[in-house]
Amino acid sequence: MRSQDKEEMRRIGFFRGVDDPEQVDAMLRGAFLQRFPAHVELIQTGEPADFLHVIVDGTVEMFSGHRDRETTLGVSGPGDSFILAAVLFDRPYLQSARALTAARILMVPAEAVRQAFAADAGFARSVAESLALAYRGLIMELKNQKLRSGLERLANWLLAHDAANGSKGRFDLPFDKKVLAARLGMAPEVLSRSFAALVPYEVVVQGPSVVIRDPAVLRKLAQPCTTIDGATL
Amino acid sequence: MRSQDKEEMRRIGFFRGVDDPEQVDAMLRGAFLQRFPAHVELIQTGEPADFLHVIVDGTVEMFSGHRDRETTLGVSGPGDSFILAAVLFDRPYLQSARALTAARILMVPAEAVRQAFAADAGFARSVAESLALAYRGLIMELKNQKLRSGLERLANWLLAHDAANGSKGRFDLPFDKKVLAARLGMAPEVLSRSFAALVPYEVVVQGPSVVIRDPAVLRKLAQPCTTIDGATL
DNA sequence: GGCGCGACTTGATAATTATCAAGTCGGAGG
DNA sequence: CCTCCGACTTGATAATTATCAAGTCGCGCC
DSSP, X not given: OOHHHHHHHHTSGGGTTOSOHHHHHHHHHTOEEEEEOTTOEEEOTTSBOOEEEEEEESOEEEEEXXXXXXXXXXXXXXXXXXXXXXXXXXXXXXSEEEESSOEEEEEEEHHHHHHHHHHOHHHHHHHHHHHHHHHHHHXXXXXXXXXXXXXXXHHHHHXXXXXXXXXXSEEEOSSOHHHHHHHHTSOHHHHHHHHHHXXXXXXXXXXXXEEESOHHHHHHHHOOOHHHHSOOO | OOHHHHHHHHTSGGGTTOSOHHHHHHHHHTOEEEEEOTTOEEEOTTSBOOEEEEEEESOEXXXXXXXXXXXXXXXXXXXXXXXXXXXXXXXXXXXXXXXXXXXXXXXXXXXXXXXXXXHOHHHHHHHHHHHXXXXXXXXXXXXXXXXXXXXHHHHHHHHHHHHHTTSOSEEEOSSOHHHHHXXXXXXXXXXXXXXXXXXXXXXXXXXXXXXXXXXXXXXXXXXXXTTTTSOOO
């Protein structure tokens, strides 16, 4: 890793909680900062967790398949990492990852992460906090999946995405509809029909462009709830 | 808490990773060891996380509702706790808990847990490991829910439960079928029909008694997979 | 011991979602 | 600039699941 890249990596959020800067250097010593084009698979389900991947730039889709089906478990961005739990226990990945856009990924050797975890209390706490946040997100997602219909999930996703982007009532979908469908747990055809079903609720879609003309009406259908949709921290 | 109870509580698995025994004493100082009868709701979704609950004896159902639906997110037993993530961040519970059997629950004040987390590196690591384990369990559960049909989930649950109980090919369901249905993400009527659908796969059910006459046949339908069903550690 | 309530099963129907097929359109690569 | 491939939409049908209703059975409480 180039000196100037190392300088930049020292400052990323992932290392912020580390007490001893020497631990950050130890983790960076064997690390790679890799640039990937879109569509590349970064890790695969079932593979041993040799690296912790930290997203510096770009968007990554976490997904997995079983038999002839595939689903998207989450979409991650800068500051997120994958997969801490697999690295901590030195167990195979339970998910695959694919770059949705061009991405820069810091790949930290798993052993170095475990050593820092064992040696640095601040880092251990930081890891615990990341895992707690991820855990809460998954509980919300599982509730979303089990307690709501596909249409409700879409409506709530639209409202949450709008809120996270300044509540302007209009935005472009950040990724393909195929990915959004998988993320919401439905087939692409069903997402298409769900968007059509939202027309009476003043939602206008043209390609990736979405306009929510009357959020209050959509909210009536969606019935958002902080324990499923809320910001976790 | 009685002296002898305190002695017993010092030794539970939850405190095993703590470096400084004084931290365990500090957590136990304001703690309660409470006995609850079956059916009692121990915590409710949306409530502030004032205590960390550790199950000493008994079985607890983690569940949540939305609008007029309810689902079971997990069933926990001795050694498990709830809910670490809420306590760490001092955020409301995202799940409710109900005793399925009579239970003894150690209730540790949340503030004391946070103080020990900040002060004791061994405890912080132990918390991180618990959260990592729980996280992996949830990923498997979300995959189970999104990638399999209800019948497949039941078949895999039966095989996993049998394997966890000595692979004798016969066992009694550990809780009501209503709870199992909710746990698997289906209505009780659908569970009933799913059991009936398993008759051609040599599964015999009488009340809570289940016999798996030919595990190989059931496995053919279930298609178990370590990244969805496997033991996590 | 009897009564009442909730778990469970079964039947019927509605709703939701998946799958298959066919066609359009846009973007990427040659 | 043209061609090809994949995303997306629309139509049709199958599969899965939810919901409602009604009846049975077992357990707990009085």
